Amino acid sequence: MKTHTRASAGLAAPTPTSADVARLAGVSRATVSYVLNDSASGRVGERTREKVLEAARELGYVPNAAARSLRAGRSGLVLLDNPNVVWGPLLAEFMADLRRHLLRLGYTAVLYGGTAADQDSESAARRWAELRPTAVLFGLGVVLTPESVDMLKRSGTQAVVSWGGDQVPGAHWWRADMTGVGREAGTHLLERGRRRIGVIVPTDRTLEYFSEPRLAGVQDAVARFTRSKRLTKAGAPRVVRIDLDYTEQAGAELAARLPELDLDAIFAYNDEYAMLVAASLQDAGVRIPEDVALVGADDLMLGRLMRPRLTSVRTELPSGGVLAELVDRFVQAADAPPVTVDVGQAQIIVRDSS
Amino acid sequence: MKTHTRASAGLAAPTPTSADVARLAGVSRATVSYVLNDSASGRVGERTREKVLEAARELGYVPNAAARSLRAGRSGLVLLDNPNVVWGPLLAEFMADLRRHLLRLGYTAVLYGGTAADQDSESAARRWAELRPTAVLFGLGVVLTPESVDMLKRSGTQAVVSWGGDQVPGAHWWRADMTGVGREAGTHLLERGRRRIGVIVPTDRTLEYFSEPRLAGVQDAVARFTRSKRLTKAGAPRVVRIDLDYTEQAGAELAARLPELDLDAIFAYNDEYAMLVAASLQDAGVRIPEDVALVGADDLMLGRLMRPRLTSVRTELPSGGVLAELVDRFVQAADAPPVTVDVGQAQIIVRDSS
DNA sequence: TTGAAAGCGCTACCAG
DNA sequence: CTGGTAGCGCTTTCAA
Numbered sequence: 001m002k003t004h005t006r007a008s009a010g011l012a013a014p015t016p017t018s019a020d021v022a023r024l025a026g027v028s029r030a031t032v033s034y035v036l037n038d039s040a041s042g043r044v045g046e047r048t049r050e051k052v053l054e055a056a057r058e059l060g061y062v063p064n065a066a067a068r069s070l071r072a073g074r075s076g077l078v079l080l081d082n083p084n085v086v087w088g089p090l091l092a093e094f095m096a097d098l099r100r101h102l103l104r105l106g107y108t109a110v111l112y113g114g115t116a117a118d119q120d121s122e123s124a125a126r127r128w129a130e131l132r133p134t135a136v137l138f139g140l141g142v143v144l145t146p147e148s149v150d151m152l153k154r155s156g157t158q159a160v161v162s163w164g165g166d167q168v169p170g171a172h173w174w175r176a177d178m179t180g181v182g183r184e185a186g187t188h189l190l191e192r193g194r195r196r197i198g199v200i201v202p203t204d205r206t207l208e209y210f211s212e213p214r215l216a217g218v219q220d221a222v223a224r225f226t227r228s229k230r231l232t233k234a235g236a237p238r239v240v241r242i243d244l245d246y247t248e249q250a251g252a253e254l255a256a257r258l259p260e261l262d263l264d265a266i267f268a269y270n271d272e273y274a275m276l277v278a279a280s281l282q283d284a285g286v287r288i289p290e291d292v293a294l295v296g297a298d299d300l301m302l303g304r305l306m307r308p309r310l311t312s313v314r315t316e317l318p319s320g321g322v323l324a325e326l327v328d329r330f331v332q333a334a335d336a337p338p339v340t341v342d343v344g345q346a347q348i349i350v351r352d353s354s
Numbered sequence: 355m356k357t358h359t360r361a362s363a364g365l366a367a368p369t370p371t372s373a374d375v376a377r378l379a380g381v382s383r384a385t386v387s388y389v390l391n392d393s394a395s396g397r398v399g400e401r402t403r404e405k406v407l408e409a410a411r412e413l414g415y416v417p418n419a420a421a422r423s424l425r426a427g428r429s430g431l432v433l434l435d436n437p438n439v440v441w442g443p444l445l446a447e448f449m450a451d452l453r454r455h456l457l458r459l460g461y462t463a464v465l466y467g468g469t470a471a472d473q474d475s476e477s478a479a480r481r482w483a484e485l486r487p488t489a490v491l492f493g494l495g496v497v498l499t500p501e502s503v504d505m506l507k508r509s510g511t512q513a514v515v516s517w518g519g520d521q522v523p524g525a526h527w528w529r530a531d532m533t534g535v536g537r538e539a540g541t542h543l544l545e546r547g548r549r550r551i552g553v554i555v556p557t558d559r560t561l562e563y564f565s566e567p568r569l570a571g572v573q574d575a576v577a578r579f580t581r582s583k584r585l586t587k588a589g590a591p592r593v594v595r596i597d598l599d600y601t602e603q604a605g606a607e608l609a610a611r612l613p614e615l616d617l618d619a620i621f622a623y624n625d626e627y628a629m630l631v632a633a634s635l636q637d638a639g640v641r642i643p644e645d646v647a648l649v650g651a652d653d654l655m656l657g658r659l660m661r662p663r664l665t666s667v668r669t670e671l672p673s674g675g676v677l678a679e680l681v682d683r684f685v686q687a688a689d690a691p692p693v694t695v696d697v698g699q700a701q702i703i704v705r706d707s708s
Numbered sequence: 709t710t711g712a713a714a715g716c717g718c719t720a721c722c723a724g
Numbered sequence: 725c726t727g728g729t730a731g732c733g734c735t736t737t738c739a740a
């Protein structure tokens with residue numbers, strides 16, 4: 001005898017609860033809970049066990065996460081903020097890896113937020129806090145105010161981890177040395193004898209967490225070089241900041257301004273901007289690398305397809321497994337003070353454009 | 355007087371509940387609930403209201419979503435599956451837009467899953483169902499079995515929407531005509547007098563939901579052309595399927611095989627593959643478009659930066675607002691039969707490569 | 709205008 | 725080995 005009605009019949013669908021399973025199996029709700037979580041305390045007989053499993057299958061029972069986390073006091077939810085970044089294959093693989101490992105460790109990973117979804121960090125954090133996540137990871141261009149971090153922790157979040165971006169008081173910090181990319185590019189160009197280096201800085205504000213450190217890295221490379229060679233201020237290499245829209249027109253304008261800028265090298269923020277620069281310069285008759293050396297970053301496929309092939313700086317994004325383990329450690333020891341972990345080695349891939 | 359202990363003190367952080375707020379404000383929990391949701395029934399006096407708000411602020415109270423949805427019977431959660439696709443700027447903007455509008459409509463949108471995170475659709479769906487989402491959107495290369503859809507609906511999901519990909523029994527279908535891209539490319543090439551068209555099909559299996567329909571679209575364009583011109587089978591244009599890895603080596607091999615293939619046009623799946631093809635052919639001395647016309651798709655910036663500039667097919671991704679409204683409608687009328695909505699007009703952008 | 713209390717689905721304690 | 729039951733935090737009806 002069926003007592004429930006089909007959803008398509010227009011009546012409220014009767015989502016089965018553990019009580020329904022218990023009734024069908026002829027046991028108590030407690031027993032159902034024991035079987036479904038095969039919990040250590042209260043061992044259940046093999047026959048009962050079978051009956052419960054069978055009943056659950058027949059009803060298509062799915063436990064209710066809200067009820068469970070309400071009772072358990074922890075949700076097992078890990079909120080990953082959605083980085084404000086184009087998802088290249090590298091990042092996609094990393095995120096998938098991270099998710100997989102968190103799953104293995106018993107967490108439910110969820111991407112939340114993303115480009116310009118909430119206006120202020122405060123209201124975003126409040127929305128996160130409502131879900132009572134066990135851990136929150138944010139970074140790659142997203143910042144949380146210290147107040148937001150505090151709100152999360154006060155509402156039970158065991159671990160808040162800043163990832164890649166800035167340090168935030170109260171949060172763990174999985175630090176990626178964002179200046180390494182620029183330093184690697186600068187050092188390489190100096191070794192090749194270039195002394196007048198333009199650095200492309202995208203005008204897109206959402207990229208500034210990457211672009212500014214990359215510029216700073218080049219400046220640092222030049223400063224070290226100047227020091228080690230004991231050069232005078234006048235004899236030191238030059239670094240020119242070039243703000244650039246990601247449009248063909250902006251590229252053409254840069255090409256027109258080039259003589260006045262008097263550069264012999266450009267570090268183009270990343271491979272996509274490098275391609276824009278290359279196309280613009282080549283249209284204007286500038287030879288790469290003879291007149292101007294060009295270096296990109298992120299080692300995208302398109303760099304290998306450009307002619308000349310593009311020299312690029314690759315950043316190692318460490319395995320998602322490592323971050324997952326780290327998060328788990330932080331969660332276990334929620335009271336420990338914030339920890340800083342360093343990652344992200346930059347490495348130059350020399351091809352034909354420099 | 356502070357009665358709470360700091361999280362950093364090593365004691366369990368006392369997450370404030372609505373009862374705490376009530377106590378501090380000197381009212382009942384019911385009143386707190388009324389004020390915080392400014393619910394119509396049970397109007398509260400202005401003075402009490404102030405007191406409650408003040409108390410909530412002082413305690414840093416954040417409501418518990420699990421408790422709320424348990425009581426309310428609906429979570430307001432919209433699960434967006436994370437498409438198995440590189441997030442270009444177009445898709446990123448669309449997703450952000452969708453999220454924004456869902457937020458406006460009172461939903462909490464969350465990205466869930468993604469590349470190869472769960473093995474089978476079944477276990478993924480079970481994990482989703484545990485969260486008792488109000489709606490689930492999936493698509494762009496991800497499929498859910500009819501059984502999974504059924505499980506979701508039986509566990510209270512009001513609307514399951516397949517987005518872009520295949521139709522799934524029981525789910526609404528926001529259909530994007532994936533063949534339109536290929537048809538547009540094929541028609542354009544035929545108009546330009548090309549009769550021997552190679553179609554690149556990526557070997558990457560995760561792309562087949564895009565690549566196969568794009569190939570089919572070209573074939574359809576040729577079939578229409580043949581019919582309208584009343585051509586004999588022997589005189590009809592030719593379509594050659596070319597499976598291709600996304601590697602430089604595969605590109606070089608294609609270039610070597612080109613004379614044997616005897617093509618005068620290539621539709622390259624998308625702009626990235628088009629760039630690979632262009633670089634390979636040009637290295638081999640093939641002229642574009644004189645010897646071989648080349649068409650990409652997705653209208654990426656890189657197509658405008660290539661030389662010759664790349665002809666590309668652009669797909670209109672309609673506004674996220676439209677999808678959001680649609681989802682809301684589906685949720686309101688959860689019992690209505692599955693609906694199909696058509697979207698995604700393809701449009702050729704002619705540049706210099708064809 | 710406000711308060712008391714029931715109950716959403718689940719787990720974990722304690723009895724039997 | 726199994727069942728009764730309290731209670732997680734919240735909303736909402738009913739009574740005062």
